[in-house]
Amino acid sequence: xxxxxxxxxxxxxxxxxxxxxxxxxxxxxxxxxxxxxxxxxxxxxxxxxxxxxxxxxxxxxxxxxxxxxxxxxxxxxxxxxxxxxxxxxxxxxxxxxxxxxxxxxxxxxxxxxxxxxxxxxxx
Numbered sequence: 001x002x003x004x005x006x007x008x009x010x011x012x013x014x015x016x017x018x019x020x021x022x023x024x025x026x027x028x029x030x031x032x033x034x035x036x037x038x039x040x041x042x043x044x045x046x047x048x049x050x051x052x053x054x055x056x057x058x059x060x061x062x063x064x065x066x067x068x069x070x071x072x073x074x075x076x077x078x079x080x081x082x083x084x085x086x087x088x089x090x091x092x093x094x095x096x097x098x099x100x101x102x103x104x105x106x107x108x109x110x111x112x113x114x115x116x117x118x119x120x121x122x123x
Contacts, residue, residue, distance in 0.1 A: 002026045002112040004096045009117030012086055016121070020081040022096030022114055030054070030074040033103040035110060036081045038092035038119075045095065047105040049081060059103060064090075086121045094119050 003025040012018055022034070035050040049060045049070040058070050069082040079096060094117050097110035104110070 002029070002032065002098050004098060004112055004114035006094065006096045006114040006117040009094060009119045011120045011122065014086060014088055014121055014123050016086050017082070017084045018086065018119060020083070020094055020096075020117060020119075022079045022081075024077045024079070024098065026077070029077040029098075032098040032100055034070075034072055034079040035097045035099070035104070036070060036079075037095045037097060037107060037110075038090075039095070039116075040092040043092075045107050047107070048094070050103040050105060051079065052103045053101065057103065059105060061105075083119070086119075088121045088123045090119060091121050092119060093117065 006022050008020040031053050036048040037045050039045040047061050051058050051070045067085045072079045096114040098112040099110045
C-alpha cells in the first residue's frame with residue numbers, strides 16, 4: 001500500500017509560480033513511477049507529468065511542456081511539481097498518483113492516488 005498526500009496548492013496570479021509536493025508512505029517509493037494529473041470542473045482528469053522510478057525519466061503533457069517540471073527525492077519519499085508561467089487554464093485540482101515500475105500517461109493505470117490540492121490561477 002502507498003498513501004499519498006499533496007500540498008502546496010493555492011491562489012496565484014497569471015504568470016506566477018507554485019510548487020506542489022506529494023509525500024508518499026511506504027518503503028518502496030523508489031520502485032514506483034509517479035505522476036501528476038489534474039481535473040478542472042466539468043472535465044475529465046488529465047495527465048500532466050510523470051517521472052520514472054530509478055533514472056528519473058520525465059514525460060509532460062504538451063500543454064505544460066516548458067513551464068512545469070516534475071522531480072523526485074527518493075530519500076524523502078517525495079515528488080514535486082514546479083509550475084511556472086501559470087495560466088488561468090491551469091486552474092484545477094491537482095492529483096499525485098503512483099504505479100509500480102513503469103511510467104504512464106494513462107489515468108486508469110495508476111494504482112494509488114492522493115486527495116488532491118486546488119490550484120487557482122487568476123487572470
